[in-house]
Amino acid sequence: MKQATVRKVVDLKGHQCPFTFVLTKAHLEEMDSGILEVIVDYPPSAENIPRSVIAQDLGKIISVEHIEGNTYKIIIQKSNGIK
């Protein structure tokens, strides 16, 4: 039987850079594998989080979606073996 993919959503609205990345990194480190959805309302985080996740090899950016106003959703794939 195929194992369901873990999907975790974290709402980081109200936080700014670089703390949004600190929280994203901590959540990714805690996950063995799966999908992390990060919601931010600080527009620079929508650019900075994906860039830092890639730079630190924490996961793969699936998408960055503009929801409304200043709110963005970043979807990150954490794979087995990634630190």
Next chain:
Amino acid sequence: MGGQLPFNFTMEQLQRYSRQIILPNVGAKRQRKLLDSNVLIIGAGGLGCPAAYYLVAAGVGEVGIVDMDTVDISNLHRQILHFTNDVGKPKTISATEKLEALNPDVVITPFQERITKKNVCQIIDKFDFILEGSDNFATKFLINDACVSLGKPFTIAGVLRFEGQMMTVVPGNSNCYRCVFPEPPPLGTVPSCQEAGVFGAVTGLFGSLQASEAIKYLLGIGELLTGRMIIFDILSMSMTIAHTGKNRNCKACGDSPIDLLNSYDYESYDVCELPNG
């Protein structure tokens, strides 16, 4: 943000350690490891004060401090945890007050006593890493021998006038202090505390280096200063890294080690000869 935070951190902890967690080699998992670790500092003096400050600020979960002295006004130009109104107070208490105020996450365990060959093993046994920053050769050799005997990793430094030297030892994997210096220098060959003087910022430099060695060891990152001794002269701004090797005749870790803790006369070197304390 709802839900439990990763690795059982509080939001305040994530904020406090954020500039450390953000580092590629650290991260939240290793920060948690640091909070679950402990370090023992020998001497709350010129080396021990800055070392303690950085270890506590970094979130090492427990920091033990051994010192039997009280604060003297002549300590204050370099021993940065002690202030003018602490003169006369035991250094362990003075240091504990500042460190507890700095970071309430950390447990400070003071040992207001002289470390001797009778109590050394009992004191160091529970700690993950030992930071030797005492002001005398008796203690330096005692800590080396006890750490080698118990397999405790440690860093050891000494500062005199404008110069300092330091090395890190991981017993079983690197040479020890006694491999480099088989015996303490003969009495009278090294100037006393009162004669030699010490440039305060040099103790800060080496205490900080010692703290970074402890943190690197606990986190399992980088390269330790093992098999090497760093010697830095800040007057000329010249640094030497001397490569050291295992001494097969070393009494502590050579081919035929002896039970130094039960046979060596540390007390005959028990004078303050290095003004870093």
